[in-house]
Amino acid sequence: MSSALSWTWIEPNRGSDSFEPLSASVRRKRVQVMTDISILARSNNKPAASPGESRTAVPMPARKWRTRVALPAVILLAIGGLIAYGARDALLPTIDVQVLPVVVKSSSDVGATMVGGSVTVQAPGWVEADPFYTYVGALTDGILDEVLVLEGQPVKKGQVVARMNAAEAKLTLERAEAELRHHSEEVKAAEARLVAAQATWDNPTERTRAVAASEAALAEAKAELAKIAKEVVAEESREEELAAEYQRTQRLVKSGAVTELEEIRAKKRLAAQAAMVEATKAREPVQQAKIRQLEAEVKAAQENLRLRIEETKELAEMKVALQVAHNLVAEARVDRDMAALRLDRMNVTSPVDGVVMSRIKRPGDALMFSSNMPDATQILRVYDPKALQVRVDVPLSEAAQVGVGMKAQVIVGVLPDKVFEGEVTRVVHEADIQKNTLQVKVRIINPTPEVKPEMLTRVKFLSDGKVMANANGADSHSQRVFAPEHLIRKNGPHGAAWVVDQGKSIATERHVMTGHAKKDGWVEVTEGLKPGDLLVATSVEKMREGQKVRITGEASK
Structure with missing residues (x-):
């Protein structure tokens, strides 16, 4: 079999059903790939080649140990560490202990005789005016x-x-003074009117004259009535005379001694006289009515003289007017004084x-x-430089140890080598919830001119004031921290005790300083312990710093 194979790849033509040959470069790359695959397949199926035969070796791929081995190992270790940390309380040995709490007692309860000026509380503060600016x-x-x-x-x-x-204040004062002068003159006028009204009342001249005038008019009217009566008599006599003459004339006319003209004249004179008699008699009722009117006027005049209503009213009005004038003067005087006071201010x-x-x-x-x-x-x-105090923020955990009358030492920041005597004068009855403190006022005794308001200070509250009073038989309410004496490993005034950290449930060694007050196995602790701290009372010899403990109860005292 040949060591190389000849491959021909026909790419289908996507636009038709026919196939077209690939390009020369693409065919070479694919032929090489197929050749390598065939060599690899033969190498696996055939025995090792002889030295005379030629073959191509394929290298092994590189191993990725960082991602395949190291990363999973780190993850497993981290998970294991978290599990171990969460179970540390169960893994670490725990000692069962009993505890005794640190308590607060008053000096009267303890019956101490002498504490020796030990420091119970220290807190920062600021200088301010006593009692205020x-x-x-x-x-x-x-x-x-x-x-x-x-x-x-x-x-x-x-x-x-x-x-x-002061320009406006001066003008206001001038106007007020002018108003006062004006009202003062009105008082004088009112006094004059009152004097006149009083004189009219004391001397009722017009009323007396009116009575006298009305009485005189009445008398005149009565006299006139009497005169009318007499005139009636005279006129009637004259009428009788004329009647006799008329009768005589009638007889003479019949005898022819006189003419008829004389008779007519006599008759007319008689008729005229009769009318005169009637007229005179008619005047009598008119005059009587006038008399009655005058009598009423006389009576009214007399009553007016007795009552004098108008004079009484005028006199009262003048008195009121005078009082009003005096009131206006007083008001104007007050306005003047206020204007003068404003100018002075x-x-x-x-x-x-x-x-x-x-x-x-x-x-x-x-x-x-x-x-x-x-x-x-x-x-x-x-502010008064001789009256200064310190505003101290005492932690609430230590506030029970501070009371009014307690002596203190004040160290001002600018005078670190000088200690001022102080005394607690006030304890504010409201705590600061944000700072978790209670404000206490400490008066500085004999401050120097170098001490100024708002300077920072450090105040040490001493425990001698109240206890000394108790030793002399006086009542005392000073609060102090006490702990069981046998649980404190002492070395002079210094010592140490094992305290349970309740948040972590571990024992920690606390350095403390003790005072001189003792009673029934309890000793005063001036530094290092707070009320509520729990002291390890059992298995003390097994304790070490950070030892896990479990509180089983309170030990017997």
Whole structure:
């Protein structure tokens, strides 16, 4: 059999059912591939060739050990490590122990005699004014003209520290004074009217004159009525005379002594006289009516003289007018005083002795009481350098050990070599939930001028104040940390104890410092332990750092 085969590949023509030969280069490549395959097939079926025969050797492909061996091994090791880490609690040996908790006791319960000034709590703080800062502010609205002091400058009580624009305040005072003068003159006028009204009341001249005039008119009317009666009598007599004359004339006419003309004249005179009598009698009822009218007027005049209603009203009105005038004067005086006070308040004074800590306003700023801004009228912030305190943030876990009256040591950051005496004056009754602290105020006794507000400090709360009072028989409520003395391996004031880390269930060695207070097997711990810590009470000799433990209960004390 030949060592090479001749192959011819016919490519079908995709556009028709006929086949067309491939190109020369494509035929050569495919012939070579088929030749290699046939050689390989023969090599597997035939025995080894003799030295005289020629054949082609095919190399073995390279082995990919990184992806076939190393990667699966790494994955298996990682899985095994995770399983071992998750089961570490079950794999590590665990010791069953009993524990005793660290407790907090008061000095009165312990009955300690002397602690010796040991430090119970340390916490950072900031210096501030005691009990608070003093703000120097304007007491009225206005525009600030000038500030007369600078930061760090001492001021005295009553000292003018700033001035406001006083032009409007001066004009307001002048107007108020003019109003006061005007109302004062109105008081004088009201007093004069009251005097006149009182004189009219005391001397009712017009009322008396009216009574007298009405009585005189009544008397005149009565006299006139009497006169009319007499006139009636006279006229009737005259009528009788004329009647007799008329009768005599009639007789004379019959006798022919006189003419008829004389009779007619006599008759007319008699008729006229009769009419006069009637007219005179008619005047009597008219005059009587007039008398009755005058009698009513006399009675009214007398009643008016007795009552004097108009005079009473006028007198009362004048008294009220005078009182109103006095009230207006008082109101105007208050307005004047307020205007004067506002003008005086244009000079802003310090209410206390102290040192200027900061300036809040600048010249040209508007000071308005109606503003919602809390510092709308504040100009300066002042503090007393002799009255300073420290605002201390005590951790809640140690807050029970701090109380009012406890002595403290204050170390200011700028004076690290100087220790100031302090005393707890207040414990704020609200904890800070974000910082997990309780704020305590510590008064600095005899601070130096170098100590200024907002300086950082370190405060050490001492345990001697309350315990000493207890030793002298006084009541004491100072809180302290106590632990079983036999569980603390002591070396002088220093020692160590095994504490259970409840989160990890392991034992860890804690270095502690003890105090001098002891009672019933308990000793005071000033550093290293906190209330609630659990001390290992059994199998202590088997403990080592990080030893897994399981709490089985509380040991007997």
